[in-house]
Amino acid sequence: xxxxxxxxxxxxxxxxxxxxxxxxxxxxxxxxxxxxxxxxxxxxxxxxxxxxxxxxxxxxxxxxxxxxxxxxxxxxxxxxxxxxxxxxxxxxxxxxxxxxxxxxxxxxxxxxxxxxxxxxxxxxxxxxxxxxxxxxxxxxxxxxxxxxxxxxxxxxxxxxxxxxxxxxxxxxxxx
Amino acid sequence: xxxxxxxxxxxxxxxxxxxxxxxxxxxxxxxxxxxxxxxxxxxxxxxxxxxxxxxxxxxxxxxxxxxxxxxxxxxxxxxxxxxxxxxxxxxxxxxxxxxxxxxxxxxxxxxxxxxxxxxxxxxxxxxxxxxxxxxxxxxxxxxxxxxxxxxxxxxxxxxxxxxxxxxxxxxxxxx
Numbered sequence: 001x002x003x004x005x006x007x008x009x010x011x012x013x014x015x016x017x018x019x020x021x022x023x024x025x026x027x028x029x030x031x032x033x034x035x036x037x038x039x040x041x042x043x044x045x046x047x048x049x050x051x052x053x054x055x056x057x058x059x060x061x062x063x064x065x066x067x068x069x070x071x072x073x074x075x076x077x078x079x080x081x082x083x084x085x086x087x088x089x090x091x092x093x094x095x096x097x098x099x100x101x102x103x104x105x106x107x108x109x110x111x112x113x114x115x116x117x118x119x120x121x122x123x124x125x126x127x128x129x130x131x132x133x134x135x136x137x138x139x140x141x142x143x144x145x146x147x148x149x150x151x152x153x154x155x156x157x158x159x160x161x162x163x164x165x166x167x168x169x170x171x172x173x174x175x
Numbered sequence: 176x177x178x179x180x181x182x183x184x185x186x187x188x189x190x191x192x193x194x195x196x197x198x199x200x201x202x203x204x205x206x207x208x209x210x211x212x213x214x215x216x217x218x219x220x221x222x223x224x225x226x227x228x229x230x231x232x233x234x235x236x237x238x239x240x241x242x243x244x245x246x247x248x249x250x251x252x253x254x255x256x257x258x259x260x261x262x263x264x265x266x267x268x269x270x271x272x273x274x275x276x277x278x279x280x281x282x283x284x285x286x287x288x289x290x291x292x293x294x295x296x297x298x299x300x301x302x303x304x305x306x307x308x309x310x311x312x313x314x315x316x317x318x319x320x321x322x323x324x325x326x327x328x329x330x331x332x333x334x335x336x337x338x339x340x341x342x343x344x345x346x347x348x349x350x
Contacts, residue, residue, distance in 0.1 A: 060235035
């Protein structure tokens with residue numbers, strides 16, 4: 001099955017001129033969701049990943065399933081103020097202004113091999129912040145996996161400049 | 176393993192007098208996470224569930240893993256304004272004021288058997304709203320599964336009054 005056919009494109013969302021790539025239609029499809037997880041997990045088998053870190057919120061859906069498939073634990077990377085315990089916090093840039101991502105201080109142990117997961121890589125702001133959070137905790141980011149890459153927005157290159165191995169199942173160019 | 180020992184309690188969060196039951200420490204533990212998913216999934220095998228609906232945001236972690244285990248699709252139940260397509264919307268009460276939960280209008284097909292998933296059931300406000308969203312879409316809620324039930328807050332009873340079969344892995348009384 002070509003998973004790309006299960007992605008819905010919503011024109012002019014969240015604002016005029018943006019083609020929003022909506023993965024919910026893919027996740028809702030039983031075969032599509034299973035194939036997605038399989039294709040994301042297959043290249044990871046030999047990486048000795050110890051935990052999967054998912055980025056709030058859609059990265060939680062994939063991260064939970066991938067952690068379960070790899071038989072490892074799950075680490076939540078959340079927006080500011082959502083985690084109840086002591087956190088590391090990293091600021092990153094949005095189109096207008098900044099936001100912060102956080103991780104609990106003891107979620108990642110020094111030397112651990114962490115896989116980073118989100119649904120889509122665009123400008124890479126939240127993903128690069130997540131890499132910094134994991135490294136600040138002493139973890140090694142052994143890869144970053146996404147369903148969709150929007151290469152024109154440059155996020156993959158930013159991650160690769162941080163020496164992260166990036167995998168995605170499909171690209172949409174011209175976004 | 177007694178999964179309850181992997182739950183962290185954070186006193187006076189988010190405000191004085193509240194004992195916050197933090198499941199992130201459970202999800203981070205490889206064995207604990209695997210056992211959690213197994214114990215949540217085992218009683219569901221014969222229910223012919225067609226899709227798992229997870230409530231944003233922690234319900235996404237569990238819902239993704241459970242949908243993957245059941246080989247079915249995943250439906251996102253999100254806070255207002257987060258879903259890009261046309262939605263059903265249901266208002267529910269918070270301690271102060273109200274909020275809204277939404278689901279895409281075509282995420283659930285009429286007659287489908289849906290499992291509802293979240294990490295914790297407290298007052299049941301968001302879970303009852305999610306039930307209404309699924310029913311408005313024509314779906315049947317064949318069960319609602321949680322890691323933690325706080326029975327003193329009455330959510331389970333509210334769901335049972337809606338004829339929902341509720342399962343949880345543990346309770347904390349006196350909360």
